[in-house]
Amino acid sequence: MKFRLKKSDFIVIGLALAVIIFLTRLPSPKDNNPPVPADRAHHGIKLEKDCLFCHVKGGERPLKERHPKRQDCFRCHRVEGA
Numbered sequence: 001m002k003f004r005l006k007k008s009d010f011i012v013i014g015l016a017l018a019v020i021i022f023l024t025r026l027p028s029p030k031d032n033n034p035p036v037p038a039d040r041a042h043h044g045i046k047l048e049k050d051c052l053f054c055h056v057k058g059g060e061r062p063l064k065e066r067h068p069k070r071q072d073c074f075r076c077h078r079v080e081g082a
């Protein structure tokens with residue numbers, strides 16, 4: 001009896017790979033990053049570009065040098081209490 005992969009085996013392998021790729025592309029674990037505080041400065045901000053009003057060089061609270069240079073804040077920062 002010879003060991004051979006059937007067509008259905010390739011489908012299973014393909015699906016497994018798809019799941020792995022999907023999982024590695026999920027956003028970084030937000031729970032470990034500092035949350036957006038639920039205070040007045042942060043209340044009701046829907047647009048991520050509004051975050052840069054304060055979190056920008058020369059703003060009220062500039063980001064650190066090594067902070068990721070990305071605009072999709074909510075991908076990494078959950079809102080506290082939400």
Ligand code: HEC
Nearest residue numbers: 034035036037039041042045050051053054060061073077
């Ligand atoms: C009106 C100015 C202002 C705006 C707009 C603003 N922030 Fe802030 N942010 C601050 C200040 C000041 C602090 C530090 C004091 C505090 O905890 O509230 C802070 C703190 C934070 C912290 C926590 C930092 C830490 O050390 O734990 C995060 C995360 C954050 N902001 C993300 C955001 C995001 C994301 C947005 C857009 C939704 C945003 N901020 C919009 C002023 C602002």
Ligand code: HEC
Nearest residue numbers: 033034051052055062063064067068070071072073075076
């Ligand atoms: C790729 C994930 C990611 C994205 C996107 C992201 N952050 Fe962060 N942010 C982090 C991590 C991780 C930390 C904690 C870093 C540390 O402790 O130095 C952090 C820390 C912060 C802090 C507090 C410490 C500091 O650097 O001043 C603020 C404020 C903040 N982020 C705001 C923002 C804002 C505003 C945006 C959108 C413009 C944003 N972040 C987008 C991952 C991210």
